[in-house]
Amino acid sequence: MAEPRTMFEKIWQRHVVVDRDDGYTLLYIDRHLMHDGSAAAFARLKERDMKVRRPDRSFATPDHYILTSSHRPQDIADPQQRHLVEVIKENCDAHGVTVFAAGDPRQGIIHVVGPEQGLTQPGLLMVCGDSHTSTHGALGALAFGIGSSEVTHVMATQCLWQRKPKAMRINVEGRLGDGITGKDIILAIIGKIGAAGAVGHVMEYTGSAIRALSMEGRLTLCNMSIEAGGRAGMVAPDDTTFAYLKDKPYAPKGAMWDTAMAFWKGLPTDPGATFDHEVTLNGSDIAPMVTWGTSPEDALSVTGRVPDPASAADQTRRESMQRALDYMDLKPGTPVEQIPVDRVFIGSCTNSRIEDLRMAARIARGRKAQVPTWVVAGSGLIKQQAEAEGLDKVFREAGFEWREPGCSMCIGVNGDTGVPGQRIASTSNRNFVGRQGRGVRTHLVSPAMAAAAAVTGRFTDVRKMLG
Ligand code: SF4
Numbered sequence: 001m002a003e004p005r006t007m008f009e010k011i012w013q014r015h016v017v018v019d020r021d022d023g024y025t026l027l028y029i030d031r032h033l034m035h036d037g038s039a040a041a042f043a044r045l046k047e048r049d050m051k052v053r054r055p056d057r058s059f060a061t062p063d064h065y066i067l068t069s070s071h072r073p074q075d076i077a078d079p080q081q082r083h084l085v086e087v088i089k090e091n092c093d094a095h096g097v098t099v100f101a102a103g104d105p106r107q108g109i110i111h112v113v114g115p116e117q118g119l120t121q122p123g124l125l126m127v128c129g130d131s132h133t134s135t136h137g138a139l140g141a142l143a144f145g146i147g148s149s150e151v152t153h154v155m156a157t158q159c160l161w162q163r164k165p166k167a168m169r170i171n172v173e174g175r176l177g178d179g180i181t182g183k184d185i186i187l188a189i190i191g192k193i194g195a196a197g198a199v200g201h202v203m204e205y206t207g208s209a210i211r212a213l214s215m216e217g218r219l220t221l222c223n224m225s226i227e228a229g230g231r232a233g234m235v236a237p238d239d240t241t242f243a244y245l246k247d248k249p250y251a252p253k254g255a256m257w258d259t260a261m262a263f264w265k266g267l268p269t270d271p272g273a274t275f276d277h278e279v280t281l282n283g284s285d286i287a288p289m290v291t292w293g294t295s296p297e298d299a300l301s302v303t304g305r306v307p308d309p310a311s312a313a314d315q316t317r318r319e320s321m322q323r324a325l326d327y328m329d330l331k332p333g334t335p336v337e338q339i340p341v342d343r344v345f346i347g348s349c350t351n352s353r354i355e356d357l358r359m360a361a362r363i364a365r366g367r368k369a370q371v372p373t374w375v376v377a378g379s380g381l382i383k384q385q386a387e388a389e390g391l392d393k394v395f396r397e398a399g400f401e402w403r404e405p406g407c408s409m410c411i412g413v414n415g416d417t418g419v420p421g422q423r424i425a426s427t428s429n430r431n432f433v434g435r436q437g438r439g440v441r442t443h444l445v446s447p448a449m450a451a452a453a454a455v456t457g458r459f460t461d462v463r464k465m466l467g
Contacts, residue, residue, distance in 0.1 A: 011141075016028075026161055028159055029159060032058040033060070034092075036066070037064055040148055041129065051095055059098050062107065068374075068405070111133065127150075132429065139241050169277075170280075172185060174209055177286075180283075180287070185213075185217075187291065204233075205221055205222070223349055224296065236267065289446070289449075292324075292325075296429065305333050329441065337461065344425045346375045346447050347409065351446065354386060356447040364455060369454045417440065423443065424441065430442070445459070
């Protein structure tokens with residue numbers, strides 16, 4: 001009888017071209033996704049007079065540098081940023097790569113567009129020159145971020161050298177409470193295992209709480225695997241996956257769908273397969289989460305208090321906690337619900353999908369923003385759908401600003417930043433020093449918690465606001 005294998009192992013083995021004696025493996029890449037940071041890789045390809053080897057397996061969209069006030073590249077004031085948004089279309093057209101360019105309703109954040117278009121499918125090996133490529137594992141793909149020179153390598157060869165990661169299982173059992181989302185689960189996981197807790201591992205999320213998550217919730221979960229140090233995050237494909245994929249533009253059709261389904265159903269981890277590391281959490285214990293520091297591991301329940309560095313296990317941690325508190329201008333012992341916010345951002349590849357917007361609108365409905373609040377849909381199609389459902393109207397009536405799709409304040413390279421000293425409740429994935437602008441203080445939360453902060457002006461347990 002064949003040895004039981006993890007889902008990761010099954011996908012890895014299917015993509016091996018050759019194993020080298022030094023521990024490196026050449027892998028075949030099924031999908032290469034690109035964003036507007038790809039210009040340098042295209043330039044290197046041109047220097048060597050090479051073409052993209054598999055343009056039919058490469059897809060691109062501008063997201064980092066595109067404006068969220070207007071989608072016209074000519075409105076971008078910075079010439080270098082304007083060039084990056086424009087040149088991605090020129091490069092893709094020259095190489096025959098499909099690009100969802102500025103002005104195309106399919107444009108959006110690459111990690112939102114891939115699943116939305118059905119480019120992301122179970123069993124595929126996918127890469128992108130962006131850390132949060134782990135997002136695509138939510139559909140049972142093996143997906144990870146790569147560096148700029150690796151992007152050129154994939155463009156030229158459709159292959160990539162990698163060392164094989166280890167496998168880690170994160171099991172979340174139990175029933176989540178109302179208002180608890182994929183974002184709260186992943187912040188609870190990172191809070192438990194730490195920002196380096198999954199280094200060198202591919203994380204597979206299992207358990208009843210994960211199975212009960214929508215595809216949007218799973219995408220959020222896998223998106224932040226990289227924030228625990230994981231190489232990738234994955235959820236086994238199931239009926240939720242199949243229902244999500246069915247009829248997506250690039251999903252298999254007709255007899256190909258049946259063939260794909262037969263393959264996909266064989267992907268989940270076999271009973272008895274072993275993982276190098278296992279972690280278990282109780283889903284019913286998870287509360288709405290808020291980060292207090294400058295790492296996603298600095299996460300605690302909204303019902304908690306800012307921790308005291310004196311309670312840290314060692315001097316190194318004590319000092320890093322103190323540095324984080326100084327930057328965040330917080331005092332140990334402060335109840336989280338007493339921390340005021342200056343601004344709110346709902347968006348990013350972590351939390352800008354339709355379910356995220358519906359949840360935020362549920363809280364915003366009939367209430368008024370106390371602080372400036374931006375809502376940035378993850379793609380043009382999500383923006384259209386939200387408008388068809390009247391969510392934009394709910395946001396506008398609450399005083400929220402409804403903007404064009406893009407990465408926006410997640411990283412702010414397009415100019416969407418806060419001002420020094422501002423405290424922002426953000427649905428993005430990184431609260432590093434200066435991530436949303438110099439001196440800006442970022443607290444990571446779910447869309448529901450972000451909307452609750454917007455209408456109360458401070459962190460508020462969203463469970464009190466649900467009807
Ligand atoms: S939304 Fe943020 S994390 Fe996601 S791709 Fe854009 S900059 Fe990166």
